Amino acid sequence: MKLTYYLFKSTVKKFEDTIISKKVTASNNFEELKITNEKLNFETKVFIQRNKTKEPKWLKFLENDAEILDKAELKNTVNSFIIILKIYKNDNEYFFGITGGMGFTGINKDKLESDFGLKVTLNCVNPSELKAVDVRNIDIKTRQKRIHINKGSRIDEFEFDFQQDIINLVSGKSKVEKIGKNLRGTASLNLDSDIRFEILGDKCRELLDLYQSEDYKEEFDFIDNMKLIKSKELKNTLFMCLWESIGDRDEKVILTYPDMIEYERCTNFKLMYNSKHKEVEDLDIKKLYDFLDELNINKYENYEKVKVVGLDEFGTPVTTTVSIKEFIVYEIKFEEKLYIFTLNDWYYIEENYYKVIQEEVNKIALMNDGFLHPIKKGESEGSYNERHNNDYFMLMDKDNFQIPKSKSKIEVCDLFSKENHFVCVKRETSSATLSHLFAQGSVSMDLLRNVPEYREKLTSSIDNKFKHLNYNINNFPYDKSIVVYAISTDKGEDIRKIIPFFSKVNLLQHVKRIKELGMDVRLFKIPIIK
Structure with missing residues (x-):
């Protein structure tokens, strides 16, 4: 029998x-049933919903x-149930929910363990018999997808x-026969098993043991690295921490642009609260705090x-009007766990994973000070790049290449040096901007390595500026080529620490790809001057 199980906090x-x-x-149409079996080894309440009817949407069409004759007969009828039971383990009590039909609509989802079904599935599934996974990426452009494979496979x-x-969902065949045949886990657990009402308590104890087991780490240890927070209760608590930090004018709160394409067109920003507003040249946390102070905005809500x-x-106006919340990046340690607010969502980050990512980013070498000029406050990238069109650099900004058999165009880079630096320039350290920047570097190097027409365009441009290099499509020195990600900021710290966490994760993916192609990568912090 297929049932859906939930574990409450x-x-x-x-x-x-x-x-x-x-x-x-x-x-x-819900009613609570009287329990007649007095020998159950668990406490329970059972609700059924009889003959819940609803007109199909196509009827009005x-x-x-x-x-249409006898319309009443066309109504969809659903019968559902909710079982709530309480079990004990080591003197601790645990509440489970079990539903059928539309019973899940009556479950209080804010009180659920959000990873119950997923953890049970990972601990119980045959790792060679996975059938489907749901994934969500953490880039600025959120991508959610479900991947099905018709034959059981490994992750x-x-x-x-x-x-x-x-990973939000995993389904597959069980390797533990007594648990069931097939299972699918998210917050809930969909389980196909032989079950009777009187043994539901034992079944829930088995599922609790699986939930608390760490066997999954042998095959799926990465699952603990990051988690999207779905609990409204936890999110509300974390938001209170964020609002308190803003109330304290904490400079650990960071503002970044939520959409690179929209916001790179802006020369100014308007902060608004009710009928009051203020224009600022650049949007940073100090400007926000000044605005809050000027209007005496002190209430968290x-x-x-x-x-x-x-x-x-x-x-x-050249962008949509959005809440300041869309711009905020914030890290907090709450109850010994690390959380990050970014891209308008809360994420849990496993602390050791956070350290590993930072250590890997620290391995990326920096270009020497003075490699590029400082950028003037408010100066456009185009103007900044043009100032480097000299004997050492060749300007390639906006010199786009049409990718064969595609509608896409791409810049090779913004600046190319006579020492084979492919310089990609971006103002500020927002996640959106950096996502685009890092992709520009890796995609460009991929095309350089694998598309002769791309290589020919580049070597032709190089020959016009730096004839002594004598490059052609057959002798390009990939092993001496370096992609330089140049990022402007007025912060004094090492650029490798300033980059937002999820951008660091994104950066490492592109660095890995570029190095696989035989090139190297460097970072450079462009100072901002008035």
């Missing part, structure tokens, strides 16, 4: 906290233009990026009511 102490009381009502056959993707719109040189 340890903070749940009453049956009443497990269901949504306004949904599990007599007016919604037809009824205005066609005669590495699912095109899963172990550093950038978060009002912070996210501050709006931002980007303006062009004529003062015309």
Whole structure:
């Protein structure tokens, strides 16, 4: 029998906290059943929903233009159930929910262990018999997908990026016969097994043991690296920490641009709160705090009511108006766990994973001071790049290459040096901007290595500027080529520490690809001057 199982958080102490009381009502066709078996080894409450009817959506599409007889007979009827049970393990009590039909709509999802089904599945599934995974990446352009394979497979056959993707769902065949045949896990667990009501307590104890087991780490240790936070309760708590930090004017709160394509067109920004507004040249946390102080905005619930719109040189809005929350990047340690707010979502980051990522980024070498000029505050990238068009650098900004058999165009780089530096320049350290920057470098090097037409365009340009190099499509010195990611910032720290965490993860993927192609990578921090 296929059932869906839920585990409630340890903070749940009453049956009443497990269901949504306004949904599990007599007016919604729910009734509580009397338990007649007095020998059960668990406490339980059972609700059924009888003959819940609803008109199909297509009915309204037809009824205005066609005669439909006996419409009442066309209503969809659903019968559902909710079982809530309490078991004990080592003197601790645990609440489980089990549903059928549409019973899941009555479960209080804010009180659930968000990784219960996933953990049980990973501990119980045959690692060679996975059937489907749902993944969500952590880049600025969120990509969610479900990957099905018609034959049971291992995780590495699912095109899963172990550093950038978060697994939300796994399904496959069970390796533990007594648990069940097939299972699928997210927050809930869908399990196909031989089951009777009187042994539900034993089944839930088995599932609890699997949830608490760490056997999954042998095959799926990466699963603990990052998690998207879905619990409203936890998110509300973390938001209170964020608002308190803003109230304290904590400079650890960072502002970044949420969308690179929109915001690179802006010359100014307008901060707005109700009818009050203020224009600023650059948007950073100090400007936000000044705005809050000037308007005496001190209540936490009002912070996210501050709006931002980007303006062009004529003062015309060129972006959508969004909450300041869209710009915020914030890290906090709460109850001994590390959380990051970015891309308008909260994530849990396993601390050792965080350290490993930073250590890997620290291995990326830096270019020497003075490699590029400082950038003037408010100066455009185009103007900045043009100032480097000299005997050492060749300007390649906006010199796009049409990729064969594609509508896409790409810049080789912004600046090319006579010592084979491919310099990619970006203002500021926002996740959106950096995502685009890092991709530019790796895609360009991939094309250079693998597309003769691309190589020919580049070597022709090089020959016009630096004839002494004498490059052609057959003798390009890949092993002496270096991609330089040059990023402007007014922060005094090492650029490798300033980059937002998820951008570091993204950077490492592109560095790996570039090195596989036989080139090297460096970072350079462009100072900002007035």
